[in-house]
Amino acid sequence: MPGALLPILHALQDEFGYVDKAAVPLIADALNLSHAEVHGVISFYHDFRHTPPGRHVLKMCRAEACQSMGCESTIRHVQDRLGVKLGETTEDQSFTVEPVYCLGNCALSPAVMLDGKLYGRVSSEVADFLIDSAQRHG
Amino acid sequence: MSAKVYIPRDAAALSVGADAVAKGFAAQIASRHLDATIVRNGSRGMFWLEPLVEVETPRGRMAYGPVSADAVAGLLDAGLLEGKPHALCLGLTEEIPFLKNQERLTFARCGITDPLSLSDYMSHGGYRGLEKALGMTPQAIVEEVANSGLRGRGGAGFPTGIKWRTVLNTAADQKYIVCNADEGDSGTYADRMIMEGDPFVLIEGMTIAGLAVGATSGFIYLRSEYPHAFRQLQRAIRIAYDKGYLGANVAGSGKRFDLEVRMGAGAYICGEETSLLESLEGKRGQIRFKPPLPAIKGLFGQPTVVNNVISLATVPIILDKGAQHYRDFGMGKSRGTLTIQLAGNIKHSGLVEKAFGLTLREAIYDFGGGTASGRALRAVQVGGPLGAYFPKSLLDTPLDYEAFAERKGMLGHGGIVAFDDTVDLAHQARFAMEFCAVESCGKCTPCRVGSTRGVEVIDKIIANQDRAQNLELLGDLCEVLTDGSLCALGGLIPFPVQSAIRHFPEDFDKPAPPPPTNGARKSQESQSWR
Numbered sequence: 001m002p003g004a005l006l007p008i009l010h011a012l013q014d015e016f017g018y019v020d021k022a023a024v025p026l027i028a029d030a031l032n033l034s035h036a037e038v039h040g041v042i043s044f045y046h047d048f049r050h051t052p053p054g055r056h057v058l059k060m061c062r063a064e065a066c067q068s069m070g071c072e073s074t075i076r077h078v079q080d081r082l083g084v085k086l087g088e089t090t091e092d093q094s095f096t097v098e099p100v101y102c103l104g105n106c107a108l109s110p111a112v113m114l115d116g117k118l119y120g121r122v123s124s125e126v127a128d129f130l131i132d133s134a135q136r137h138g
Numbered sequence: 139m140s141a142k143v144y145i146p147r148d149a150a151a152l153s154v155g156a157d158a159v160a161k162g163f164a165a166q167i168a169s170r171h172l173d174a175t176i177v178r179n180g181s182r183g184m185f186w187l188e189p190l191v192e193v194e195t196p197r198g199r200m201a202y203g204p205v206s207a208d209a210v211a212g213l214l215d216a217g218l219l220e221g222k223p224h225a226l227c228l229g230l231t232e233e234i235p236f237l238k239n240q241e242r243l244t245f246a247r248c249g250i251t252d253p254l255s256l257s258d259y260m261s262h263g264g265y266r267g268l269e270k271a272l273g274m275t276p277q278a279i280v281e282e283v284a285n286s287g288l289r290g291r292g293g294a295g296f297p298t299g300i301k302w303r304t305v306l307n308t309a310a311d312q313k314y315i316v317c318n319a320d321e322g323d324s325g326t327y328a329d330r331m332i333m334e335g336d337p338f339v340l341i342e343g344m345t346i347a348g349l350a351v352g353a354t355s356g357f358i359y360l361r362s363e364y365p366h367a368f369r370q371l372q373r374a375i376r377i378a379y380d381k382g383y384l385g386a387n388v389a390g391s392g393k394r395f396d397l398e399v400r401m402g403a404g405a406y407i408c409g410e411e412t413s414l415l416e417s418l419e420g421k422r423g424q425i426r427f428k429p430p431l432p433a434i435k436g437l438f439g440q441p442t443v444v445n446n447v448i449s450l451a452t453v454p455i456i457l458d459k460g461a462q463h464y465r466d467f468g469m470g471k472s473r474g475t476l477t478i479q480l481a482g483n484i485k486h487s488g489l490v491e492k493a494f495g496l497t498l499r500e501a502i503y504d505f506g507g508g509t510a511s512g513r514a515l516r517a518v519q520v521g522g523p524l525g526a527y528f529p530k531s532l533l534d535t536p537l538d539y540e541a542f543a544e545r546k547g548m549l550g551h552g553g554i555v556a557f558d559d560t561v562d563l564a565h566q567a568r569f570a571m572e573f574c575a576v577e578s579c580g581k582c583t584p585c586r587v588g589s590t591r592g593v594e595v596i597d598k599i600i601a602n603q604d605r606a607q608n609l610e611l612l613g614d615l616c617e618v619l620t621d622g623s624l625c626a627l628g629g630l631i632p633f634p635v636q637s638a639i640r641h642f643p644e645d646f647d648k649p650a651p652p653p654p655t656n657g658a659r660k661s662q663e664s665q666s667w668r
Contacts, residue, residue: 002438003400005420010362010401031420044422044579045403047362063324064519067569068482068557069510101406101523101573102322103363104330105150106481106553107185107488116365120153 005031005041009048018049053096054089056134059113062086062099065106070123074110075099077124081131094135141174141219143167144192144199146249148181148334149366150327155206156189162210163191174219180335182249183489184236192231195221201231236505241467242491243475244452248335254373256381259338265383267454271346272391279350280306283453285461287473292318292409292446293521293550294626295472295539298453301443304433305351308441313353315344316418316437316444319360319367320402320409323522325481325553328489329447333360333367336451337374341397343450345388346457347443348395356397357437359414362404371399406523406577410625411444413579424579425625446551448477469495472538480506482555492537499533502556513558517566517642521550523573524630526637527563546640548633563642568596570634574627584619585628591615592635602650609639609646 001007008027012019019042028038042048060075075086078097082090086099105111108120114130122130145160146152160176167174182190187203191213200221202213209226216224228234242248251258259265271279284299305313317340321329333340344356360368375397378384386394405423407413412426415437436442452474456464465473472494478501480487485507490496498518502508509515517527526547528535535541542549557566571592578585592615598608616632623629639646 003418003420006400006403006417010403037421040422041420044424045405047404063573064523064566064569065325065482065553065555067566068555068561100363100404101577102324102326104321104327105153106325106327106479106555107484108150108153108188109482111153113363118149118153118366120150 005033005038006045009042013048016052018052021050052093054093055138056094056115057096057098058131059098059100059103060086061101061103061105061109061111063102063106065102066110069109071110074112074122074124074127078127078131081128095131141172142177142194143174143219144177144179144194146181146188146190146335147178147253148188148331149364150185150331151181151188151190152366154188154204158207159189159191159205159210162207163214166210166214170214172214172219177252179251180248180253181331182231182237183245183331184234184486185488186486187228190228191218193218193221197221197230199231201228201234202226203228236486236488236490239505240491241475241493243455243464243467244339244448244477245332245336245489245491246455247339248332251336253335253337253370254377256338256377256383259336263458264338264454265342265389267457268342268346268349268383268389270457271349272389272393276306276350276352279346279457282461283350283456286456286464287461287468287471288449288452288456288464289472289539290446291448291452291477291551293323293548295549298445298449301433301445302347302351304431305353305441305443308434310441312355312438312440313351314437314440314442315347315351315353315356315450316411316415316432316442317344317356317358317447317450318409318411318414318444319358319364319447320414321364321447321551322361322406322409323524323551323553325519325522325555326479326551327481328477328479328552330364330367331489332447332451333364334370337371338378339451339454340371340447341374341378341384343453344397345384345395346453347445347450349388349393351441351443353441353443354394354396356395357418358397358399359402359408359418360399361402361408368399368401375399405579406573407579407625407627410627412625414444415442422579424581427624448551467493469493469536469538470540472540476537476549476552478505478537479551479553480556481553483509483511483558484554484556485510494538495536497533498528498535498537498554501537501554502533506554506556509556509558511558511560513560515556516559517557517561517563519555519557519566519634520553521548521633522553523570524548524626524633525550525553526633527566527641528637529641532641546633546637548630563638563645564596564600564648567635567638567646568593568600570631570638571596574631578627582622582624582628584622585624585631588615588619588623588628589631592619592631596635599646600650605646612639
């Protein structure tokens, strides 16, 4: 398959939640690339990470359409509640909260994605509800 | 006859509970032993009414919305299956003014058919464009598209036919069709809607493009923020292969066209065509110098057509109905229809497909119904994060590529984001620079370094630190970005910044805000999150 590196990285991250550094030389060998090239690709894209995320990943849109509907106050609320900043994982490893720039749900802003599932019109109350139900399910 | 209930499976409809509504209907239909089937359609694009449930009646489809799972039993009690009245009943779907006043060509089927039913697709005019194309020479197909006046709907507005002609006339053993589905602009979702709601039209458009330029292989480069569209496209492609519309013998013609979806990995810059090609090749999404154009040296160094989703999804109807039919819509050099996406603080948010020439005011008020918050409208950003902020005085600008360029704006992919009077344009200008810093590919210095310096200078302006000098400095910086950046990200980021200063000077002339009580918030907000 030509251009196989991104699909391989996605497959690893889908399976393990992150791309282990130990995988870099293996991928490099298989694709006849240098370690630096593989590392460069992993570090370029926002999606790929080298460390395991929390049990739940909450991506919060902070692009313009969501700003116009007050996403910043929802984001502040979630940061305060979970005690993390965007891009961080809670100490108990339950949540990773990440910024995202547009989820394509701009007609139902503010939008978030929790564990790959899209939600619209996410006020602070809706965010609380989503976090509560995620916590109930571990 | 079994009643048909339509409940969208569009990601936006799902985001406000369409699956729970579908489950509710399925349970009630089973427990009441009703003779009804559920069809999971795409969205009609009236998102403020989602989840929008429709039922087929002898008079046409009746709409109910927004429906919650709790409302299902009551709706059935009231006689939804016969299209009877209820508080949530909106009347005949086609008569809802938001939809009735549109001119849907590209989105003709979206929300009407079952997106994964090929027979539904065919009975609504699907694959008629391909059938015509199979009887034409490659040159004739290219000329048909050129004569339609279709211009790239991704944002740049480059004539599609000219791009195709270049690829057709460049000899090579292997050529490619690449669909740019990296719809990263805030305020846009038309690509997502059509990929989820009518995926075969994109597959058909790409197949026609392949026949036109002599390409046997295609890729859809899809952003990873669209996992639902990814699954939907994969299913549709599988079906097209199974039914002989993709593969070695497209529709029995003996011609080959293979198609694959590839997922991006969260990088706005990969919507720029050369970055996209790098990314498809498995590299960092850094832009390439042009020339050579991708049409001459594109994917894996081969001649490549790179077109936006909407451009390619519009090709089938152009071939089916003819170039003249398509170019009869529109104004000036902007022919055909524009898919306007009403987003953000707008009451009736959704997709409006309409001939070019509608004014911004008509889009926002006649279709959009004003702001969602009910407060006064203050600013409108058209064309995504690189588009200008327009004040109310520019609302009579027609939605047309040239009219926007004349007013130092950009129509882009057709996204319109409305802001009410709580917006602070100095904050928006700062965000634009911050966004550029987060998403810069790093290849050229003006964009890589200039964006970070831009954030710092705007911070000083907001803090009322040597304001006049810093505004001048920001002007100089914007000039460097415009003239010195390699691609549209750095080159256009001055649009939102300078339009904010030009049209909303009062927001850059406020007293400095009080310093934050603890340093945490400040440092957190100015930090890049990469």
